[in-house]
Amino acid sequence: MAIDVRRAAVFHGPDAPSDDDLATCVHCGLCLNYCPTYRVTGLETESPRGRLYLMTQWTRGGLPFTRDLARHLDLCLGCRTCEAVCPSGVPYGRIIEHGRAELERVRKVDAKRTTATIVMRQVLKHPGRLRTLGALMRLAQAAGLTSLSAQGRQLPKLSEPFKPPAGNVARALGPTRFKVAFLTGCVMPILYARSHEASVQLLQVAGCEVHFPAAQRCCGALFAHNGDLKSARGLREHNERVFASDDYDFLVVNSAGCSSHLKDFYDGVGERTRDLFEFLAEVGLPPPRHEVRARVTYQDPCHLAHAQRIKRQPRELLSSVPGVELVEMPHADICCGSAGLYSALEPEMSRRILDEKMDSVLSVAPEQVVTANPGCQMQLEAGLKSRGRTDIPVRHAAELIAEAYF
């Protein structure tokens, strides 16, 4: 079907933003300095106010679609910092996801993006194919995503992948206070098995019986963020059935991108979804057993800090560990430039943002960096490597907290 690029964009689907949603932007500019791409470029076209204005004009028929328009939308990280600081309540996350979906519909197919989409579909939707790092690497290379390694962002060294315990249930340590399900997700069990182990251990310490429903699949967040709303919907419907069980009260998720997607888009399941730290802060952990001596700084994952407004809980949990000295870096809640597939699709911008982030990280001289999302972890590791600082490990905050108990 030929698509007329000069026609006004139309957002599709039940949660599509309306013209009223677009009009909530009063053009005050208060979001500008929080936007990572505006901070490094100084260009208003690379700012939330600018992107909103462009999308508004595009949907009202005031501006045609061109490659340049696509560029400005592509360069958005989708970090939603703007949404968190916007006093007017502009639903930026929803608007940009639909903007992207419309973009994918009309743009002339761009080779790199298409391969990335195909790889994503193949790999993430079918957990079986995701089992080995080799496969992933080969596919990444096939996808032309070699920038992954070119910019020093290499996939982490692999240990054994995470395996749920026999029977897919881990018992509480001590009396059972809660029954929860755990989202194992798509890339985490392979890339960061230790994050999962530590998270599950903490849940057990908190008195949870942890279930690992075997049929669960990728939550679909990466698809939604990249404009593939159809695949996202398919995965969502599947998982909604899987997690509908009454065997547990909450679905606990330790990857910020996934928990935010579940909360925003999953019917029924969304209300029962909790981020790991949100949950632990709510139910409480017993007093720590060991001291953990470390000077650490915490990087807010965007999907935790901005999409879910969770900033206090991980910091409180970290500070409660005796021996931990938590030092705030400047602008800890500004994106590191990882943003899902962004670092692979927009390596240049991602690198510039990461550079600023590294200045902030190193300015507080931490011994460890902790965060709560695999993408951020990978990006920060790459950043430290490029500065020759592999002596500073990057970990999921759960790993550090778990050391206080095991």
Add this chain to the structure above:
Amino acid sequence: MGLGPRTLEKLRRAVGRDHVVWDAYDLVIFERDASITGALPDAIVYPANAEEVAAVLEIAAEQQLPVVPRGAGTGLSGGAVTLHGGLALSLARFRRIIEIDPKGRTALVEPGVVNYDLGLEAARHGLFYAPDPSSQKACTIGGNAAENSGGPHCLYYGVTTNHILGMEVVLSDGSVHWVGGEDPDQPGLDLLGVLVGSEGTLAVITKLRVKLLPTPEAVSTLMAAFPSIESASKAVSDVIGHGIVPAALEMMDKVTIGAVEAHYKAGYPTSAGAVLLVEVDGLTESARELTAAIEQILEMDEAFEIRVAEDPAERELLWAGRKGAIGALGHIKPNYYLHDGVVPRTRLPEVLREVGRIGEHYRLPVANVFHAGDGNLHPNILFDLREKGIMKKVEKAGEEMLRACIDAGGTLSGEHGIGLEKNAFMPWIFGPDDLAAMQAVKDVLDPSGRLNPGKIFPPAGQIEPKLIARSGVASEARWW
């Protein structure tokens, strides 16, 4: 003449290929600042230092092109709008804090530095930069100087002009000058005073030496809720009547409180007719005494709830509500038209009543959020630009509100500048001689009148339609 390919090429040579933009998307975004007026530039240039600015101005002089400086585009009077097209000169690449001198308590900064970022950096040395426009997390020091901006804490500390020691400026002929110095009181003519607040019509600011102050030992913030605007206004007069000048004294009305609570949950009681935010700072002991004294006055004046912030987090939240208030009005209607007339403090209640009456007359919701301590009103007329014919009503109502301020012995603008929204009203407060004197200064510094034309000075002859009209891009398909 004008902006042909050869001029563009020259500009690109002057500032670098990537730093001249005339892509439709970029232009469209630059057609507006935070006000509702707009017009497209012909191109945007992003120089990085005074020499490049000078080169741009020279090229513009050759080609007779208007040049409009732009900081963060948070201005509320259309100052950064390229009313007559030409070049938008963005200072976004001037982002360096060149030096902080903790001993001399000054900072040397580039104009594109964000007010809040300077504050963060100064705080590392136990210092702060006093002028704090509510837009401080986005607006630039250069924009602040050009607008002579105020902010909640300017009641006690004074507005921007009191905090600028010297500036490097480029004139429209491309010459670079340093005006002012390191010390507050310079001998000779006060050229600095002329340039601060000149809204980009006299010179482009490329560097600033600003004053920093030591962070006060103690700060105490309290929120007081009143049944009505009248009772809150009386409290304001009473506090100041007792000889107390708090660091800040701000008021929000019922409409604003509702919008703010929807986003910030700052803890303002939504049943209140008005809320006051009062802040005092200084030595721990005196701040405590002052807070107690103010509490007593407010209680006598019908405050039905008074809360003193317990910790920095609570203080920040109380302020977040105030500072985000204008943006939060988007919860009610997608557009605001904001004036910032000033009235003598004692006449606040009657002028506010009149403002309310005008709003009702035109059936337009009005939200008031303002610097009560110095009588600087901010009536926000709320509306939806997509409604046909609404703009006429909005403009009429705005004009009448300003008139009410003037009639009460006040003036046109406290801090947002005249820009192109209020220039037509200048003759209300200035006689022909005053205006001629101002024009004479303009003629000396910018003889060909190409720096930010169409601002401050009343337009000769017919007033142009002020709302976004000149946009060249598919204008028929646009809403306005």
